Amino acid sequence: xxxxxxxxxxxxxxxxxxxxxxxxxxxxxxxxxxxxxxxxxxxxxxxxxxxxxxxxxxxxxxxxxxxxxxxxxxxxxxxxxxxxxxxxxxxxxxxxxxxxxxxxxxxxxxxxxxxxxxxxxxxxxxxxxxxxxxxxxxxxxxxxxxxxxxxxxxxxxxxxxxxxxxxxxxxxxxxxxxxxxxxxxxxxxxxxxxxxxxxxxxxxxxxxxxxxxxxxxxxxxxxxxxxxxxxxxxxxxxxxxxxxxxxxxxxxxxxxxxxxxxxxxxxxxxxxxxxxxxxxxxxxxxxxxxxxxxxxxxxxxxxxxxxxxxxxxxxxxxxxxxxxxxxxxxxxxxxxxxxxxxxxxxxxxxxxxxxxxxxxxxxxxxxxxxxxxxxxxxxxxxxxxxxxxxxxxxxxxxxxxxxxxxxxxxxxxxxxxxxxxxxxxxxxxxxxxxxxxxxxxxxxxxxxxxxxxxxxxxxxxxxxxxxxxxxxxxxxxxxxxxxxxxxxxxxxxxxxxxxx
Numbered sequence: 001x002x003x004x005x006x007x008x009x010x011x012x013x014x015x016x017x018x019x020x021x022x023x024x025x026x027x028x029x030x031x032x033x034x035x036x037x038x039x040x041x042x043x044x045x046x047x048x049x050x051x052x053x054x055x056x057x058x059x060x061x062x063x064x065x066x067x068x069x070x071x072x073x074x075x076x077x078x079x080x081x082x083x084x085x086x087x088x089x090x091x092x093x094x095x096x097x098x099x100x101x102x103x104x105x106x107x108x109x110x111x112x113x114x115x116x117x118x119x120x121x122x123x124x125x126x127x128x129x130x131x132x133x134x135x136x137x138x139x140x141x142x143x144x145x146x147x148x149x150x151x152x153x154x155x156x157x158x159x160x161x162x163x164x165x166x167x168x169x170x171x172x173x174x175x176x177x178x179x180x181x182x183x184x185x186x187x188x189x190x191x192x193x194x195x196x197x198x199x200x201x202x203x204x205x206x207x208x209x210x211x212x213x214x215x216x217x218x219x220x221x222x223x224x225x226x227x228x229x230x231x232x233x234x235x236x237x238x239x240x241x242x243x244x245x246x247x248x249x250x251x252x253x254x255x256x257x258x259x260x261x262x263x264x265x266x267x268x269x270x271x272x273x274x275x276x277x278x279x280x281x282x283x284x285x286x287x288x289x290x291x292x293x294x295x296x297x298x299x300x301x302x303x304x305x306x307x308x309x310x311x312x313x314x315x316x317x318x319x320x321x322x323x324x325x326x327x328x329x330x331x332x333x334x335x336x337x338x339x340x341x342x343x344x345x346x347x348x349x350x351x352x353x354x355x356x357x358x359x360x361x362x363x364x365x366x367x368x369x370x371x372x373x374x375x376x377x378x379x380x381x382x383x384x385x386x387x388x389x390x391x392x393x394x395x396x397x398x399x400x401x402x403x404x405x406x407x408x409x410x411x412x413x414x415x416x417x418x419x420x421x422x423x424x425x426x427x428x429x430x431x432x433x434x435x436x437x438x439x440x441x442x443x444x445x446x447x448x449x450x451x452x453x454x455x456x457x458x459x460x461x462x463x464x465x466x467x468x469x470x471x472x473x474x475x476x477x478x479x480x481x482x483x484x485x486x487x488x489x490x491x492x493x494x495x496x497x498x499x500x
Contacts, residue, residue, distance in 0.1 A: 002196070002198040002199060003195055003197055003198075004016060004017045004197075005074060005075050005077065005195075005197055006078060006079070006189050007078055007079065007082060008055075008080070008081040008182060008185055008186060008189070009033065009081075009084075010082070010083060010084060010090075011087065011090075011180060011182070013185070013189070016028075016074065018199060019032075019074060019199070020199060020201040021197060021201070021246050022201075022202065022236045022243055022246075023073070023074045024072060024074065024233065024236065024237065025052070025072040025073070025074055025077060026038055026040055026043075026050045026069035026070040027074075028074050029069060029084060035084050035086050037084055037085035037086050037116045038050045038051070038069050038085065038116060038117075039117065040070060041113070042070070043070045043071075043237040043238065044070065044071065044233075044234050044238060045068040045153075045230060045233065045234075045295075045296075045298065045299055046153075046296075046385060047117070047154070048068070048114070048117040048118070048121060048151075048153045048154030048155060048296065049113060049116070049117040050068055050069040050070040051066050051068060051117040051118075051120040051153075051154065051298060052066075052067060052082055052083060052085075052120055053066055053067070053082070053120055053124050053127075054067045054072075054077070054081065055080060055081030055082075055083065055182065056079075056081070056186075057079075057183060057186040057187065060183065061183060062081065062179075062183050062186060064083075064124055065124060065274065065301040066120060066125075066150075066297055066298045066301055067298050067301055068153075068233075068302070070233070070237060071229055071234060071236075071237065071302075072229060072302070073204070073226070073229050073232070073233065073236070073246070075195070075197050075204040075206065076206075076226075076229060076248060078189075078191075078195050078197075078206060078251075079186065079189045079190050079191060079251075080186070081186060083123075084120070085116040085119055085120055088100060088119070088123065091177055091179065091180070092177050097119075097123065097177070098171055098177070099119055099122045099167075099171055100119055102167040102170045102171045103115065103118070103164070103167045105167070106166040106167040106170060107163050108163040108164045108167040110156075110158035111157075111158050114154060114155060114156045114157070114158075117154050118151060118154045118156070118164055121150050121151050121153070121154050121297065121298070122151065122167070122171065124297075125146070125147070125150035125151075126171055147165060148384075149292060149297055150297055151164065151168065151297075152296050152385060153295070153296020153297055153298045153385060154296075155385075191208060192208065193208055193212070194206060194208055194212045194216070195251075201244075202244045202246070203245050203246070204247075205223075205245075205246070205247045205248065206247075206248040206250075207248075207249075207251070207252055208251055208252060208253070210252060210254050210255070210361070212252075213247070213252055213255075214357070215334065216247050217247060217333065217334075218333065218334040218357045220245050220247065221357045222245070223246065223247045224243045224246050224247070225247050225359060226246050226247070226249070226250075227249045227250045227303075227304040227306060227307040228250065228302040228303040228304045228307050229302065230303040230307070231307070231311055232246075249269065249270050249304075249306075249359065250270050250304070252270060254268065254361075255268040255269050255270035255271075255306070255361060255362070256268045256270045257271070257362075258271050258275065258276055258279050260282070260283065263366065263367060264283065264364055264365050264366040265279055265280065265283045265364070265365045265367070266363070267280075267305050267306075267362060267363045267364075267365070268305075268306070268362050269304060269306020269307070269309075269310070269359070269360045269361055269362055269363065270304050270306060270307075271304060271305055272300065272301055272303060272304055272305070273295075273299075273300040273304070273305060273308070273318075274297070274300045274301045276305050277291050283365060283367060283368075284321075284365075284368055284374055286374040286376060287321060287376065290317060290321060290376050290377075290378055290391075293317075293378055293383065293384065294317050295385070296384070305318060305363060306360040306361075306363065309329070309342065309360060309363065310352065310354070310359075310360045312345075312346055312351075312426065312427075314349065314421060314422060314424060314425050314461075315387055315388050315391070315421050315422045316421060317421065319342065319346075319419070320392065320393040320427055321374075321376040321391075321393040322363065323342050323343045323417070323419035323427060323428075324374070324393035324394060324418065324419045325365050325368060325374070325393075325417070326341075326365070326366050326395075326417060327342040327363055327364065327365045328340065328341055328342060328363070328366075329341075329342055329345055329360055329362075329364075330362045330363075330364070331354065331355075331358050331359065332358065332359060332361040333356075333357045333358040334357055335355075335357070343419070343428065343429050346426035346428070347426070348425060348426065349425030349426060368395065369397055371397050371398060371399065371400075371414075372395055372397050372398075373394075373395070373396045373397075373398050373482070373486055374393075374394065374396075375481075375482050375485070376391070376392065376393040376394070377391070377392055377478050377481070378390075378391045379392075379466075379474055379478075380465075381465070387465065388421060388422055388465075389422055389465040389466035389470070389471065389474075390422040390470075390471050390474050390478075391420065392418070392420050392421075392474075392475060392479075393419045393420075394416075394417075394418050394478070394479070394482050395416070395417045396413055396415070396417075396437065397414040398411050398414070398486065399414055410442065410443060411442040411487075412440070412441055412442065413437045413438055413440055413441075413442050413446070414439070415438060416434040416437040416438050416450075417429065417434060418434050420458065420475060422461075422466070422471060423457075423461070423471055423475060424458055424460070424461065425461070428457075428458075430453070430454055430457040431457060432453040432454070432456035433451070433456075433457055433479070435453070436449040436450040436453040437449075437450045442483070442486070442487070447479065447480065447483045451476035451479050454479075458471075458472070460472050481493050
């Protein structure tokens, strides 16, 4: 007999036992619950029309985050809370919620199709930010960048962004109605062992420990391992794949831990990019802009660091900077565990060094030396919500120029790690370019030698995002930008500022 999927929906417990494990939350909301405020625009997590807010009991309190209902698989909601746009009027005593009222007063809706998604993204910002530790509203300031990040994953085809931004700024001065305390109700829905949900069309297992996860994958080595479902969800909605057995890693607490010490940062593979962001930026501030352009808030709230790495896409944004920083993986299975350098995990397009029943358990990022210069740049056709044409990451240990009795000594490159995404079928280091720099003075001559060496490292791919020639030239120009920024800091190399 199958176990049942139990979660809170708009304050009430829902109990599901007869739907396919690949049923999406959006499909369930619209066809079973007839809650049609959440719209299907893209069915791939790009447009935000289906945005809902998901609450999770963490350390005794409920933490809220925006999410795309179109690619969330229903069994993933077991033990969680879902709030849809229909719930907002009851939270405000029967009238419009302050977010809704601000949207009305600022004429922030045109055709209205996208409006519920914008409302829910702003509702999530209004009640809790992505780190789960600060509220806005009640007169607290909210900056343009914060608003931009919150709604960058919501698209308006009527081009009505200006009044939406005005509404977002206005809500900071509104009185925030308190959310009902659902912690007790959620406590009753928590499990201390694996969820095993089985129906004729398939099975979904959500282990609670590393041992349970290892055991499941040993029994079903061909199962689809899912964490945030930001890729697997598209296999369902776009490719109509049959996924008979799903194993969910997102409920294993040991895989969600983040710990920092003098040696570096350990990130559990099931930690989301939103959860890991603050620790990554604290370790290396140069990651800040890339992480703000890493998909949308909704995707970052669901996508996991380990999932991005394990998927191995050649244009995934997470791998180049982590490779450049010297990250290492810990892989586990019923047979034990092993470590390897992140760059060694990728063998060929679509092939990773992962054995049957094995899974990525954690990522360790060593703390950069004080003399390390780090930069990472993403090139894409749009600033927000776009896949990289090229992502280049650079970590150079540079000894500063100095004066000695023998004369002035130029800055020297003591070590170099350079990694690119989008240049090949896998994210990869530029070993020839690194060798051209290591032990050399940091001068235009060594820079040009390193740029020329990129032709030994890569035969760039060409596709609809960028031609091979563009990638070849852009890769060299990113190295040149690094040189300019480190030798001529007075020269502006391009600064993006959010609109006010």
